Amino acid sequence: MRKRTSWLLLLLLGLAATAGVLEARAQPDSNGFVSIDCGLPGTANYVDDATKLSYAPDAAFTEAGSNQNISDQYITSTLSKRYLSLRSFPSGMRNCYTVQSLEAGLKYLLRAEFMYGNYDGLNKPPIFDLYAGVNLWSRVNVSSSGDVEILEAIVVVPDDILQVCLVNTGSGTPFISALELRPLMNSIYPQANATQGLLLLARINFGESDAIVRYPDDPRDRIWIPWVDDTLWDVISTNDTVQSNLDYDSFEPPSKVMQTAIVPRNSNGSNDINLYWISEMLRRGQAPEYIPIMHFSEVQVLQSNDMREFTVGINNLQWPAFSPVYLSSYALYTSDPLPPATSYDVFLSATTNSTLPPLINAVEVYSIISTTNVGTDSSDVSAITAIKGEYRVQKNWAGDPCNPKTYAWDGLTCSYAISSSSRITRVNISFSGLDGDVSDSFANLMAVQDLDLSHNNFTGSIPNILSQLTSLRFLDLSSNQLSGSIPPGLLKRIQDGSLDLRYGNNPNLCTNVDSCKPPIKRKSKLAIYIVVPVVLVAVIVSVVGLVILFLRRKRQGSTSTRNTVKPQNEEPMSYAVASLPPSDAYGQSSLKLENRRFTYKELEMITNNFQHVLGQGGFGKVYDGFLEDGTQVAVKLRSQSSNQGVKEFLSEAQILTRIHHKNLVSMIGYCKDGQYMALVYEYMSEGTLQEQIAGKDRNVKHLTWRQRLRAALDSAHGLEYLHKGCNPPLIHRDVKATNILLNAKLEAKIADFGLSRAFNYDNEAHISTNTLVGTPGYVDPEYQATMQPTTKSDVYSFGVVLLELVTGRQAILYDPKPTNIIQWVRQRLARGNIEDIVDKRMCGEYDVNSVWKVADIALKCTMQATAQRPTMTDVVAQLQECVELEEGHRTGDEGHRTGDGTRGNFTGSSNNDLDLGYHTYVANRQSTKVTQTSTAFEMDQNFGKVPRMGKGPVAR
Ligand SMILES: *[C@@H]1O[C@H](CO)[C@@H](O)[C@H](O)[C@H]1NC(C)=O
Ligand SMILES: *[C@@H]1O[C@H](CO)[C@@H](O)[C@H](O)[C@H]1NC(C)=O
Ligand SMILES: *[C@@H]1O[C@H](CO)[C@@H](O)[C@H](O)[C@H]1NC(C)=O
Ligand SMILES: *[C@@H]1O[C@H](CO)[C@@H](O)[C@H](O)[C@H]1NC(C)=O
Secondary structure, eight states, X not given: OOOOOOGGGGTTTTOOOOOOOBOOOOSOOTTSOEEXXXXXXXXXXXXXXXXXXXXXXXXXXXXXXXXXXXXXXXXXXTSOGGGTEEEEOOSSSEEEEEEOSOOTTEEEEEXXXXXXXXXXXXXXOOEEEEEETTEEEEEEEOOOTTOEEEEEEEEEEOSSOEEEEEEEEEESOOEESEEEEEEOOTTSSTTOBTTEEEEEEEXXXXXXXXXXXXXXXXXXXXXXXXXXXXXXXXXXXXXXXXXXXXXXXXXXXXXXXXXXXXXEOGGGSOSEEEEEEEOOOOGGGXXXXXXXXXXXXXXXXXXXXXXXXXXXXXTTXXXXXEOOOBTBOEEEEOSSOOOOOSEEEEEEEEOTTOXXXXXXXXXXXXXXXXXXXXXXXXXHHHHHHHHHHHHTOOSSOOSOSSOSGGGOOTTEEEEEETTEEEEEEEEEOTTSOOEEEOOGGGGGOTTXXXXXXXXXXXXXXXXXXXXXXXXXXEEEOOSSOOOEEOXXXXXXXHHTTSOEEEOOSOTTEEOOTXXXXXXXXXXXXGGGGGOSOHHHHHHHHHOHHHHHHHHHHHHHHHHHHTTXXXXXXXXXXXXXXXXXXXXXXXXXXXXXXXXXXXXXXXXXXXXXXXXXXXXXXXXXXXXXXXXXXXOEEEEEEEXXXXXXXXXXXXXXXXXXXXXXXXXXXXXXXXXXXXXXXXXXEEOOTTOBHHHHHHTSSTTSOOOOHHHHHHHHHHHHHHHHIIIIISSSOEEOSOOOGGGEEEOTTOOEEEOOOTTOEEOOSSOSSOOOOSSOOSOTXXXXXXXXXXXOOOXXXXXXXXXXXXXXXXHOOOSEEESSSEEEXXXXXXXXXXXTOGGGXXXXXXXXXXXXXXXXXXXXXXXXXXXXXXXXXXXXXXXXXXXXXXXXXXXXXXXXXXXXXXXXXXXXXXXXXXXXXXXXXXXXXHHHHHHHHHHHHHHHHHHHHHTTOOOOXXXXXXXX
């Protein structure tokens, strides 16, 4: 005859409830205990009658959810006060409690209690997940309205704070009734360590008939459930204290528990004690791993000829026979989990020599939970938590910012590394209605690469401290109410190309660093030395040697030009700018140009009397020069003989003063001195992209495909910035290979903004001009027809540049009669042979898929109909994929190293539809990606998930 008794049913017995009132405390008490009564209104603590422990209301621990009370029908006189109220979390995927002032690295016992009590009138207890920090603690499955579900775990808490999070899994609204944390010594429960925790299945005190044992009888406040069964067992007990010595027993069972034990009932006819528990197979067949701990102590004084000796076994595992010591606890346990099985049979059998039956005082069964997930870097957590607090961010910002990946905070992107902290790499809180100053806390996100604060109501000035974010590559502050100027540190980062800053549509922001400061007086001759952008001044100071160089050059310059320099014409720049068409959105900033001004005399010194010509444009010649600090520059001087170009000159000067981007050539200054007009740019040592493609001199190595791709992506970034990063958008109107310049690192930048125009989408009247501008071979046919340029006109021209990169030929080629490169490429690609068009000088050193894809992008960009062309944003994304393909090609399969001249690499099709090959290829690639992602997602979901067992050991 077997009688099965579930320990859970015994749980509800006898927890009395009364209330005393103390001040609220969000800190651990003198024992280090944290006891939270969830959903308790007000701020006052109360003392629990049974334990005399003080329970705090939960408002100080969580910011979400609402207080609820269980329905009357479930309230009984014995139900503890903490079960009467609860907090439910109807909104948000993940909601958390944050417990502070813990001891980092210490082992804690965590206990969460759930009493549903039909609080919502739905009579449908929910199922949801519970997390301890970033690791899954357990699934919570409240099986009935009237039960209290208790989940307990022993874990090492890595930080001084712990977040306990409830995650909505789509099966009802998560709620919680109570949350308790109890510190343990690290020597106790050696099976729990930093990478694995113990989830309690059962903790049973045999021989006690009614009362649950916990604090103060158990100083660690474990809950010991009493269990007697008169039909099977007799109870034996002692009134003397049972000693627990940590040297012999790693678990410190309380004396109160050890003072009672069970022995088989005489009438039972058996001398054995049998217990068992059933494993519940997990989803996907992964069984939980169990660790049993059994506690023994002799509680009877034995007669001299008596002996109690027995063996203990679980399934195939058996411990050697032993005799419990009188009033001294002893534990049998496993360090490693038991081998998986569907059921676990525990048997205690007396040895043949034993005169007394076996006894057992208590048992605990745990399963292993993995705690290998590591949270976000603590300095990142502090920074983003401060930001959250300062702006009261209305998002799902609860729990760990990055982990688990599935529940990362909205707007954050993180980097994840195995067994080390995640870092926040991207923060996008645009369109979040945030106001106030830009917090210095942003500067503490040391790993952030991409920070988007656009479209908020930020006011005040831009903190210079942001320039200390060495990883920061992209900062978007556009569409706010920022004022002041762009701080020098950030400006320097922009100029050295390490930062892409967007700050358009901040009406009060002064975008020229110099004009926002008190004007520098230029009365004395000495002042010449400091008429350079503020950013450069700092450099001069540190490079004394170059100042000497400057003095030398100055003398040379002045001797030769002394008599030719006319007195400065002090006509302010603004007059000239004011004459620009009023539709020019940048006109208002004209006054700000003034301080970056060079005199003609200075230009003579800078260029050593216009000695070395770098190139020649329609505007005039471009000269090589050196600033005082040794910075090499290019000086574009308007030809005096030409009446053309005044407007273009001013337009370009205005635009370049306002916008800064690493892929737009940057202007260092300008000269408007009498009839002399010049623009001073950063020096681009490798000249134009056109020269590089053509191979300007025969010794120069031709650009590799990789370098071409890089140049394409760089210049696409620059154009994308004009179209998307500027407000209103700018249309370049003269995109061509000669207007893309390369620096010593072969980084490409867009140049020549003389024809650029603001383009206002909101304004129905698009820019309409009487003169068609642009360069033959690059001009958008639709613009040509309508005389209305759009951003898609630039896209068209850029498509031509891409074709030049692929083919190594010019926009208009002679084959033998003049042919547009687009026609030329389309005709050849229609035959399905890429080798026909690819620049032979690349010697087949490219990934054929990557070349195909660029050709495809180019042809899309040059579609006749504007609407069919991609945006520059699309182009950037596509080119990025090409770069990835090429990288993969270089690092990976050597077999694909040379193109075989057909697209057979990725499709067997040989028809004339160019798109087919490419799309087939992309489709395949994407489907692979999706599969991998979903697999990874599934793995994440399952990782460490151990559902709570419904049954503890039962008697047999
Ligand atoms: C924790 O214990 C498990 C099992 O004994 C072991 O594999 C793991 O390495 C331990 N982790 C640490 C951090 O000691
Ligand atoms: C323990 O003490 C109680 C009350 O004093 C007594 O009734 C009981 O018999 C004692 N038990 C033993 C085993 O001495
Ligand atoms: C039982 O007792 C006998 C005699 O005292 C001894 O020889 C034998 O080893 C004991 N057996 C066990 C299993 O302890
Ligand atoms: C900024 O604040 C103004 C007034 O306070 C409000 O009208 C506007 O909607 C806010 N804009 C954003 C983007 O939050």
